[in-house]
Amino acid sequence: MSPPSRRLQTKPVITCLKTFLISYSLIFWFTGVILLAVGVWGKVSLEPYLHLDTENSTNAPYVLIGTGAIIVIFGLFGCFATCRGSPWMLKLYAMFLVLVFLAELVAGISGFIFRHEIKGILEDVYTNALNSYNKTDSKSMAVDKIQINLKCCGLHNYTDWKIRPYFEHHGIPESCCKDVSACNPEFLKDLDQAAKVVNQDGCFSNVTRAMESNLGIIAGISFGIAFFQLIGIFLACCLSRYITNNQYEMV
Numbered sequence: 001m002s003p004p005s006r007r008l009q010t011k012p013v014i015t016c017l018k019t020f021l022i023s024y025s026l027i028f029w030f031t032g033v034i035l036l037a038v039g040v041w042g043k044v045s046l047e048p049y050l051h052l053d054t055e056n057s058t059n060a061p062y063v064l065i066g067t068g069a070i071i072v073i074f075g076l077f078g079c080f081a082t083c084r085g086s087p088w089m090l091k092l093y094a095m096f097l098v099l100v101f102l103a104e105l106v107a108g109i110s111g112f113i114f115r116h117e118i119k120g121i122l123e124d125v126y127t128n129a130l131n132s133y134n135k136t137d138s139k140s141m142a143v144d145k146i147q148i149n150l151k152c153c154g155l156h157n158y159t160d161w162k163i164r165p166y167f168e169h170h171g172i173p174e175s176c177c178k179d180v181s182a183c184n185p186e187f188l189k190d191l192d193q194a195a196k197v198v199n200q201d202g203c204f205s206n207v208t209r210a211m212e213s214n215l216g217i218i219a220g221i222s223f224g225i226a227f228f229q230l231i232g233i234f235l236a237c238c239l240s241r242y243i244t245n246n247q248y249e250m251v
Helices: 004-043 047-051 062-083 087-114 115-131 136-149 158-163 165-170 203-214 216-244
Strands: none
Touching: 004 087, 062 087, 062 115, 062 216, 087 216, 115 136, 115 203, 158 165
C-alpha cells in the first residue's frame, strides 16, 4: 500500500484527470450524435441523389449512422469507465480511441490523395445519368432533383444537353428552368431561346468548384477531429496508470 501522504497527493491529480476525461467523453459522445443526425438526414433528404448509380449506390448514410451509433455507445462507456475508475475499462476505451484515430486518419489521407479519382467517378456517373435520362426512372428523377436544388443544368453547362438523346425529342428538361411557369416547351428545344430561361451553370462544375474551394477547410477539420482522439487516449492512459500505480480506490 502507498503511504497515506502519497495517496492524498495523488487524489487531486486523479480527480483532475477524471474531470478532463469526462468532459472529453461528453464531447466525443456529442460528435457521435452529430454523425447520427447527419446520417439520418442524408438517408432521408439525399435519397434521390443516391440513385444516380443504381448498380453501385453509396452506403455513406448507413456508414455515418453506424459510426455515430458506435461513438455514442463508447462515449457513454468512457464516462462510465472514468466514474468507475476501472483501469481495464479505461485501457479498452483508449484502444477504441486509437482505432477511431487510425480510421479517421486513413480516411482523410485517402480522400485527399484520391480526390481526382473521386471526381472522375462522379463525372462518369453523372454523365451516364444524363445519357440515359428519360424523366421517369430513378436516375432521371435524381438528375431533376439535383438541377432544381442546385439551380444548375447539365454537366458543365446547359449546352451539354444538346448531345444527349433526350434533347432530340424533348429539348432541355424543365428542371433546368429558372421559373417553370415561364418555360415554353418550344424554347427548351432551341439552345439560343433556352439560354434566356434556364440555369446556365453546370451541376458537376458547381459541386467540384465548391469542393475545391473548401478542400483546405475540410482537410483541416478532418485532421483536427482525428487528432482530437489523441487527447482522450492520453487522458485515459494517464488515469489508468495513476489508479493502478497508486492503488487508488474510487468511492
